[in-house]
Amino acid sequence: MDKFQTLTGVAAPMPLVNIDTDMIIPKQFLKTVKRSGLGANLFDEMRFDKDGNEVADFVLNQPAYRNAEVIVAGDNFGCGSSREHAPWALLDFGIKCVVSTGFADIFFNNCFQNGILPIVLPKEQVDVLMKEAEKGENARISVNLEKQEISTSDGTVIGFEVDPFKRQCLLDGLDDIDLTLEKAKSIDDFEAQAGQSRPWV
């Protein structure tokens, strides 16, 4: 996994609430056996019409946001299915950070597994960033994970909370499986003990 430390980029506004994983990556693109190449179909049914032409007013098709690296989103972003294809598609497109008042649980975890930083903020602060994002290409925002701060082009600084363990994994680009395998002895012990107390499992 790539490290996430700092990021400065264009933020795209997507104020719609309940943007679900079927919107982020529709089911017909889940048939791949790979992780790569899904960016071309990110938000496919919102971004392209039935004939495959770009929908001009969709935010990521607008010139200012074609290279967006951040999305400022409405509440409950990423609700719905567990498909990790959603963060894979975001990352492949170039999105490395999403800011919202809330995320669906599984999507939220999936982001951290892929070096994407989901940031939860109170509504007033998301509103500030949404306004900033609506300014287009001149409104670049900076995210500093070490300091846990977002800053806007006019100098506004907003702090954010993040789970300490997940933060460290992102900062160092750590692989969860490697970390857990270091605890193999504890897992062995647990299995031995559970084999006694719950032998039917």
Add this chain to the structure above:
Amino acid sequence: MSPKTLYDKIWDAHVVQEAEDGTCLLYIDRHLVHEVTSPQAFEGLRLSGRKVRAPDRTIAVPDHNVPTTADRLEHVENEESRVQLDTLDKNAAEFGIHYYPVSDIRQGIVHIVGPEQGWTLPGMTVVCGDSHTATHGAFGSLAHGIGTSEVEHVLATQTLIQQKSKNMKVEITGKLRPGVTAKDITLSVVGATGAAGGTGYVIEYCGEAIRDLSMEGRMTVCNMAIEGGARAGLIAPDEKTFEYVMGRPHAPKGAQWETALAWWKTLFSDDDAHFDKVLTLKGEDIAPVVTWGTSPEDVLPITGVVPAASDFEGGKVAAVQRALDYMGLKAGTPLSEVPVDTVFIGSCTNGRIEDLRAAAAILKGKKIKDGIRAMVVPGSGLVRAQAEEEGLADIFKDAGFEWRLAGCSMCLAMNPDQLAPGERCAATSNRNFEGRQGRDGRTHLMSPEMAAAAAITGRLTDVREMI
């Protein structure tokens, strides 16, 4: 000892290690696998030279992509689907995990097969790369969906790195009225909490109306916990649970059964256990409901009318306007006047034998309306066989339904069963998202009884008029 919730008890029994910041390594008893969210995880194992740590606890079954027509063993037309199904075949063989291939009568939707085969037992931790894993919570097990990276993590380590969720209690008091089902309970709860109301929580469903449900009904309720944003939904096991589990192929037998039963009987929330959030609904207040929009929270009794965007506040105003445009609905239209052209009965929410019995009871001796495309997709090969034995298949076929083979089918349209643009479906599945059943398709969620009623009249219909 301080009082504990059911969730606390299951959690505590599975903590391998806890860090100072509360991050836990949680042991996983059962790992269910399907073809869509697993290929990249198995590939990850191969690339790093790792094995599946506990192949005996890992169970795979293809469901999302499989066609539900009789020719599916000879022919899967979509090449990508075929590759994904072949990949699961190969991975199951290479890594030596339990497997129910398409040719096996036990094949079906992973969340129907798990309980049916006795893999799902009270007090277990159960995960799957699928959000509807919450279904298994009906047995008093902690069951939830995970992403593909976590699938790989569980394959490699049989554990997950987790933070504990908060406890939420959803109590349904009293009795349900005639025509009201488990599906109406679970949709009404999502309507009450909103699609994000359960975020950060594990829900325990309780109360007389929940206790009165069969195991099938309890699975329907827990299945949609995720639609309210909850990590998992669960129900304390009781005599009904034990009776359902007893004798299943992978349930404990003999002396082990007795030991297991003794522990299972301790799996309930203590009297003074703390819940961080509580929702109480009266069973008698719940009506047969349908969804009108593109979020499962967009729920109303069938006697209601399509709402207007101006009835809502904040970010929901724009979302409702978008939903009404997408659904082709006008504010103020009575829901019972909304016509449908397609009816889908099936899915991990409502594809079990009791669901088919309930729909067949409405359809018996009747015909579906001319021009309606209606299909029943049993949740597993065994459900299908049982329905045939009970004569339900004939009732469906005589009424004009297609009688299909087991799979996820039109719930998510990754297989040939899809809506065409503009088609409108009465569906017993779990999500009404834009494009869920096919691009520009329109979905109304409801119970099997309500879907059967809609097939007869060709419009959303109050099933109480037919019972």
